[in-house]
Amino acid sequence: MNTDSKPLNTAASKPGKTELAEMFRKFIDPQFVITDEETLKPYECDGLSMYCVMPLLVVLPETVEQVQQVMRLCHQHGVPVVARGAGTGLSAGAMPDAGGVVLSLAKFNRILHIDPLARSARLQSGVRNLAISEAAADFGLYYGPDPSSQIACTIGGNVGENSGGVHCLKYGLTTHNILSVEMVTVDGERVVIGSDGLDSCGMDLLALITGSEGLLGIITEVQVKLLPTPEIARVIMAGFGTVDEAGAAVGGIIAQGIIPAGLEMMDSHAIIAVEAFTGAGYPVEAAALLLCEVDGTKEEVQEHIEKAEALFRDFGATSVRTSKDDAERALLWKGRKNAFPAMGRISPDYYCMDGTIPRAHLGQVLNEMQDMSKRFGLRVANVFHAGDGNLHPLILFDANKEGELERAEAFGSDILELCVKVGGCITGEHGVGVEKIRQMPLQFTDPEIEQLNAVKSAFDPQGTLNPGKGVPTLRNCQEYRAINVKPQAPEVQHA
Amino acid sequence: MPDITKHLQQQINDARTEGHKLAIVGGGSKQFMGREISAQQLDVGGHSGIVDYQPLELVLTVRAGTPLSEIETALAEKNQMLSFEPPYFGDRSTIGGTLACNQSGPGRPWWNSVRDQVLGVNLINSKGEKLRFGGQVMKNVAGYDVSRTQAGAMGTLGVMTEISLKVLPRPAITLTLSREMEHSEAIRFMNARAAEPKPLSGACWLDGTLYLRLSGAQSAVEATAKHWDIPVMADGDTFWQQLRNQQLEFFAGEQPLWRFSINSTAATPPLKGPWLLDWAGSQRWYRGDGEMATMEAHAEKAGGQVSLYRGGDRTGEVMHHQQPALQAIQKRLKNSFDPDALFNPGRLYSWL
Numbered sequence: 001m002n003t004d005s006k007p008l009n010t011a012a013s014k015p016g017k018t019e020l021a022e023m024f025r026k027f028i029d030p031q032f033v034i035t036d037e038e039t040l041k042p043y044e045c046d047g048l049s050m051y052c053v054m055p056l057l058v059v060l061p062e063t064v065e066q067v068q069q070v071m072r073l074c075h076q077h078g079v080p081v082v083a084r085g086a087g088t089g090l091s092a093g094a095m096p097d098a099g100g101v102v103l104s105l106a107k108f109n110r111i112l113h114i115d116p117l118a119r120s121a122r123l124q125s126g127v128r129n130l131a132i133s134e135a136a137a138d139f140g141l142y143y144g145p146d147p148s149s150q151i152a153c154t155i156g157g158n159v160g161e162n163s164g165g166v167h168c169l170k171y172g173l174t175t176h177n178i179l180s181v182e183m184v185t186v187d188g189e190r191v192v193i194g195s196d197g198l199d200s201c202g203m204d205l206l207a208l209i210t211g212s213e214g215l216l217g218i219i220t221e222v223q224v225k226l227l228p229t230p231e232i233a234r235v236i237m238a239g240f241g242t243v244d245e246a247g248a249a250v251g252g253i254i255a256q257g258i259i260p261a262g263l264e265m266m267d268s269h270a271i272i273a274v275e276a277f278t279g280a281g282y283p284v285e286a287a288a289l290l291l292c293e294v295d296g297t298k299e300e301v302q303e304h305i306e307k308a309e310a311l312f313r314d315f316g317a318t319s320v321r322t323s324k325d326d327a328e329r330a331l332l333w334k335g336r337k338n339a340f341p342a343m344g345r346i347s348p349d350y351y352c353m354d355g356t357i358p359r360a361h362l363g364q365v366l367n368e369m370q371d372m373s374k375r376f377g378l379r380v381a382n383v384f385h386a387g388d389g390n391l392h393p394l395i396l397f398d399a400n401k402e403g404e405l406e407r408a409e410a411f412g413s414d415i416l417e418l419c420v421k422v423g424g425c426i427t428g429e430h431g432v433g434v435e436k437i438r439q440m441p442l443q444f445t446d447p448e449i450e451q452l453n454a455v456k457s458a459f460d461p462q463g464t465l466n467p468g469k470g471v472p473t474l475r476n477c478q479e480y481r482a483i484n485v486k487p488q489a490p491e492v493q494h495a
Numbered sequence: 496m497p498d499i500t501k502h503l504q505q506q507i508n509d510a511r512t513e514g515h516k517l518a519i520v521g522g523g524s525k526q527f528m529g530r531e532i533s534a535q536q537l538d539v540g541g542h543s544g545i546v547d548y549q550p551l552e553l554v555l556t557v558r559a560g561t562p563l564s565e566i567e568t569a570l571a572e573k574n575q576m577l578s579f580e581p582p583y584f585g586d587r588s589t590i591g592g593t594l595a596c597n598q599s600g601p602g603r604p605w606w607n608s609v610r611d612q613v614l615g616v617n618l619i620n621s622k623g624e625k626l627r628f629g630g631q632v633m634k635n636v637a638g639y640d641v642s643r644t645q646a647g648a649m650g651t652l653g654v655m656t657e658i659s660l661k662v663l664p665r666p667a668i669t670l671t672l673s674r675e676m677e678h679s680e681a682i683r684f685m686n687a688r689a690a691e692p693k694p695l696s697g698a699c700w701l702d703g704t705l706y707l708r709l710s711g712a713q714s715a716v717e718a719t720a721k722h723w724d725i726p727v728m729a730d731g732d733t734f735w736q737q738l739r740n741q742q743l744e745f746f747a748g749e750q751p752l753w754r755f756s757i758n759s760t761a762a763t764p765p766l767k768g769p770w771l772l773d774w775a776g777s778q779r780w781y782r783g784d785g786e787m788a789t790m791e792a793h794a795e796k797a798g799g800q801v802s803l804y805r806g807g808d809r810t811g812e813v814m815h816h817q818q819p820a821l822q823a824i825q826k827r828l829k830n831s832f833d834p835d836a837l838f839n840p841g842r843l844y845s846w847l
Contacts, residue, residue: 175640176611185824199597203648203651203843204644205825207610207643208644228689254551257665259663296711297693303713389552425630429634452641470638
């Protein structure tokens with residue numbers, strides 16, 4: 001690391017907003033150094049809009065050299081920096097710091113190179129996830145991870161969150177699909193982690209950076225792997241009379257040696273809301289619905305679809321429908337993909353949780369969640385990446401009704417605690433951010449938290465990169481435990 | 496086998512107070528890797544056994560000293576496998592050593608590496624504290640990915656005691672295709688086949704012969720073999736097994752063995768000795784003498800890195816050098832897990 005840019009983190013030397021802006025405008029197009037309230041406003045939150053903070057200012061650099069200069073200046077003056085891609089995150093990981101700079105990578109939007117033979121693509125970090133697959137399609141290739149925000153979210157943000165999607169049981173998460181990143185360190189050094197090869201010597205820093213929520217460095221470039229587009233994909237939609245039957249059917253598929261490209265489950269609340277919204281033909285009488293996508297060569301898909309259809313019937317499916325063409329496949333997926341907006345239609349607000357559980361505990365977890373639902377007096381619907389155990393309970397509430405937001409948060413906290421209790425974790429793909437920082441002590445002991453903070457310090461000794469996110473301080477852990485992480489469920493009269 | 500975590504913690508605490516260093520050893524089958532070091536042995540081989548195996552969840556949790564053979568026997572009963580096809584260097588190779596050295600076999604480009612399949616680890620730091628990162632679920636983004644960071648760290652970040660992994664079903668059938676092909680044509684050909692949506696699971700070139708492996712549903716494998724029109728090789732499984740365990744004639748003898756991890760399409764560096772191309776060209780083995788700096792220049796030109804895998808001078812550096820800023824970060828990381836510098840000092844790099 002650069003040793004001559006010594007931090008001058010004292011109150012006397014800390015420049016104010018105007019001074020900082022002036023410094024940045026010397027090397028960044030002045031119109032892309034934003035200081036006025038109105039233009040700053042859209043940056044006050046990410047996709048989790050219940051957490052808002054106005055930043056000191058926002059910069060939109062256009063070159064890596066400019067990013068380096070921003071980082072050097074902020075490092076010298078001890079100014080916090082929060083990196084931002086498209087701002088679609090769901091854990092307030094890109095929420096600004098009131099005394100800090102938001103570094104937007106919106107101008108890093110170029111696809112630098114696609115190598116069809118090596119099956120890789122080099123991208124600036126602000127390139128949209130879906131744009132990669134669109135550009136690769138000409139070569140019969142695509143990029144695997146497909147988070148539901150893929151139209152808007154950026155590859156840099158995907159690296160920051162280790163994003164997954166509905167196809168990650170078979171094709172993996174971001175961490176399985178990248179070869180290298182170019183990163184600017186907190187003190188402005190430009191480094192490349194990884195290579196064109198499938199592994200590198202030394203500690204696996206690429207693993208550490210992936211999912212680090214902008215706490216370890218600023219990603220400016222990403223080299224991703226591309227996969228051959230499967231010849232064909234078909235999806236089976238199966239309705240079940242109970243959640244347990246659907247869960248058992250998922251196990252049955254795996255036991256057959258079939259790894260579906262996507263394997264999604266929805267509970268009856270979600271099915272009904274989605275069907276009313278999309279009219280995709282979902283069986284509204286079912287207690288649980290499975291969407292099982294199989295892809296591969298024509299022969300393989302035919303073989304696996306036949307096996308899976310029979311198996312679902314054996315496990316008690318009350319309805320089984322298989323897509324005959326891509327149009328029907330898109331229709332069947334449409335419901336799942338619109339699950340969140342569908343909730344918006346039946347409730348003024350919803351709060352999306354993101355725990356992961358071992359699938360064997362699904363029935364127990366869903367039942368306990370229904371009990372909680374009664375206790376908190378709030379409805380909950382569930383969509384579930386069943387193949388990999390990632391659960392998205394959607395808690396329905398009305399922020400305009402006094403106390404409902406707080407109840408929703410308390411409900412969410414209890415759900416996460418339940419996930420940890422059955423051997424799972426507090427976040428499968430949305431990240432910790434600000435939102436789940438209070439739940440970190442549920443999953444980690446003090447020595448573990450201390451170790452995670454030490455990892456952070458190895459990259460960012462002053463702690464100016466995205467402060468207050470991801471990993472709590474030990475002192476805060478004690479506080480969270482002392483005040484009882486799980487707020488008591490209020491007494492609610494349930495109609 | 497008993498849980499000997501407490502015993503390991505005790506030995507670590509003793510080493511810290513007595514001021515000696517520890518060389519972590521599982522089965523001792525990979526002693527030839529990394530740099531030569533002198534330190535007191537910490538035997539993790541006794542910490543062995545399957546802790547939990549949930550075939551329907553595709554998740555396995557084992558103690559770090561568990562032999563690969565024991566794991567694969569248990570998986571085979573449920574028709575599952577370690578998809579990263581870890582090499583066996585004799586029958587003592589353990590899962591902990593496999594992860595610490597990041598060892599994966601021929602299927603790696605299609606079925607992921609050991610690093611990729613790791614879901615969680617328990618480890619002991621130099622203070623003797625037990626730490627747990629990751630877990631037993633496939634999606635988990637709470638905290639930094641300390642588990643996967645162990646891959647290739649060669650034990651420098653602590654003593655792993657327990658590892659959770661994602662396992663996969665065994666393919667229904669496997670077929671090997673083989674034909675003669677010239678070296679540079681094979682590089683192009685293997686990559687072109689890998690870019691097709693076919694059930695490819697191995698692509699290797701050795702001594703003028705190309706070997707392709709197909710695995711998956713019977714109908715898909717047979718249709719692809721017919722479509723590509725390359726002769727089927729009898730007893731192909733033996734070839735892949737010998738490749739995986741480095742038992743082919745190519746790997747025999749005392750000549751230094753270099754491993755190039757590079758762009759799969761790059762031209763092979765112009766060196767005089769014999770080459771073996773694996774992973775559709777992204778892992779290339781070379782036998783012969785050479786200077787580390789020269790080899791590094793060749794590897795960088797090919798978009799990757801090199802290590803002196805076996806033999807040669809093991810007192811100098813054997814791993815591709817690090818950029819200064821990344822070297823500084825790795826030193827600080829090491830210090831954060833192991834402030835007393837107890838674990839495998841100098842095994843990975845002289846400066847670590």
